[in-house]
Amino acid sequence: MKFNKPLLLILSVLFTSMYSQQSLSETLAVTGATIHTSSSKGVVTNGTLLIENGKIKALGQSIRIPSKAERIDATGKHITAGIIYPASQIGLFDLPGNPTADVQSAKGSDLNAAYRIDYAFNHNAIAIAENRRHGVTRAITVPTSSGKLFHGSGVVIKLSGDYNTILEQGPMKASLKGIGNRNIAWERLYRIMGEVKYFEENQSAVKKGKDTTSFTLSDRNMRALFPIIQGDKPLLLEVNNAIELMQAIKFKQQYDIKLVITGAAEAWKVASELAKANIPVLINPQENRPVDFDKLGARYDNAALLDKAGVLFAFTYENGNQRAFLVRQSAGIAVAHGLPHESALKAITTNPAKIFNLSKVGELSKNKVADFVIWDGDPLEVTTNADAVFIEGQAYKLESRRTKLRDKYLSSYEKKSK
């Protein structure tokens, strides 16, 4: 399914120049840093990152820097690819429950799978600047629960905050929660996927009224699931306990879809099975409490055990909007509990890019889009802050509404003390 956004395209042409931030010259060389490439090159110490026209031109220890290049000395600092948050609500609300600005779910409407969030996605959301100044450069934003099995389509975004923020249509979100018990929910999922497959294969007959099969979902909600049954877009399904993870493996095999599991609190128990079935998972590495009966096996070393078993995983945080950037702290905590540093960094950069098929970002290597962050220390240390954030080679100010509040009151302290 192509993402239809003619109005946005027109607007973007009009506004791009207005919204461009601090422009740097077309060629930029960042020198002297420890570069965590999240690629086969591993970590490059005292490296140079050469950017040209928004892309990585070269990276390494002995890179020839063109004389026209603008230089940034990053000696003693660390560089990583920009953080990619894999299942956010960034852009869907700044304040929960405000009927104008909260567009996170289709609840109360006749939409479920057909719910799409690009019509009123808020490019100006405060959470965009806030997450960006903390090093998040891209996200997959998905709707929250519609109260039905399917919640609707997500979008892939870059955190530029302009009218080009939405890049493409993202995964279909679904959850087995809140629609009857789990036996009922799984039956419904199987039934609907079977019906969608049938509908998709017999469209003309159904349309002409020759086929009078009645379906569980409305026509519009069914059609929204075509990209899933065709294997074009991933289905993001929340499953937590080991038994239902095994069930999810069977489900994927039956319909041959791209399945991504979120939650996955007990994934460590069936890690080798998930790896074999090629099912990636999104986990919150800080989830270590038996908060529900499908999470009794939650533990801090879930990530470390998945890594050992070869499962592809990305990290989420307990808040995927205002504080989504704290996924970096979670990655550090996963390291403390046994995950190798490089794997943890990949779980917030390369892996989410791989899982959602963002081929141009997620690692620092030649020809990739220049989304990167200069950090004032080890990128997974909790005391580290971003010193510079680049999206497509463009530097963004480390400002948000919150830094302005800070600066306003800090300067009032100084006046009082004078």
Add this chain to the structure above:
Amino acid sequence: MPLLKKLKKINIRWQMIAVAASLLVPQAYAHTINKDPYPSTYSPESSQLIAITNATVLTGAGEQIDNASILMNKGKIIGLGNNIQIPSNAKRIDGTGKWLTPGIIDAHSHLGLFSSPNHKSQKEGNEWTKPVTPEVWAEHSIWPQAPEFSRALEGGITTMLVLPGSANLFGGRGVTIKNVPSISREGMKFPNAPYSIKMACGENPKRTYGNKGGPKTSMGNMAGYRKAWQDAKAYQQKWQNYEQALKAGKKATPPARNVALDTLVGVLDNEILVHIHCYRADEMNSMINLSKEFDYKITAFHHAVESYKIANTLAKENICSAMWADWWGFKMESFDAIDENVPMVASQGACAVVHSDSAAQVQKLNQEAAKAWADGNKVGLNISKAQAFSWLTLNAAKILGIDKVTGSLEKGKNADVVLWSGDPFSSYSLTEQVYIDGNLMFDRKSNFNIIQSDFELGINE
């Protein structure tokens, strides 16, 4: 035993007795009202002589001592510093390359009230049946088997203030507990810790009662507090009249007992500490004015996301702020929360505490302080790690009213001690050992955790 040592020992005992006595609730109405009807039954096992040597020490009171050793015996810290004599019979633990801190105190916890696993019978935090419930006590809801306690212990938490939720104007009494295994609730209670009351400003009471008879607005909230304090004043007066009559040798009947007003009178009599859930600067100011109208002291504002706007006032009024490092934007009244709130409050000489209010963050409360510390220094506030650690320890102990016995590594204080694998301001450091009253409660190397929830027994086998 040499005479000097014996004298010292007696002296320490006297200090302990003095400390304990100062914490005891004065017995003003003791002839009719028992103010401690559910006393702590906690009594630690007598701990052995232990020395942890050559570690980097953060005292929890603002100092750092490098290459220092600590000596603990019979539940107390008996030595700390670079040049202390370690008796040959002491059990020695090599702390080289490691860090030592006091046990962390979480000044805002709901552990045992909102417990895992999710079930409607586990929602014990809010008595949201009416907006004024000073008669409910958190200690009567705590589930000692909550799976969260053992995890908090692994995070270095030795003491907590467990508070009722914020749905009500007066949510009830909080309870200070030690993070120790116990079948009974009383077995967790911190001996002689003063009682606390939880009050709440702002959106939560309005949201809870807006369509249930009110309060619906902030002015409705204020009216609700004032009415309650007015009732408390009248009740207090009745008891004073009664006592005066008795004193004058007159015959008098005691007023009818009211357990809700007993709690509020406890505040007016300076026996119960006031902890107020309050986000906004304007509402904190109103609460300060309210406390002056009815003549009581506010101990701490909790969450206090706008304390940075009134840091000078808070310093002047001697009110602490118990805060998150970086929570913001989850409702209108948290919209102005900033990452630098904690260090900015501290920078103005006001008392800062880092709290969790969360079963996840309580396990890494050291990291919450670390974030706030780093964000403050990034904007030039120049705070040391040693100062920042007091946000988790001595300052927290102060607002719980237990700073004379715990909250810092000092001779004579309870041996509540955490040994960290490295700098507790690093993501990669973990607790290695946690001691409460000199007893080893958690040891990572031997996979020992003294708290084992009965609920979790056998569920992951």
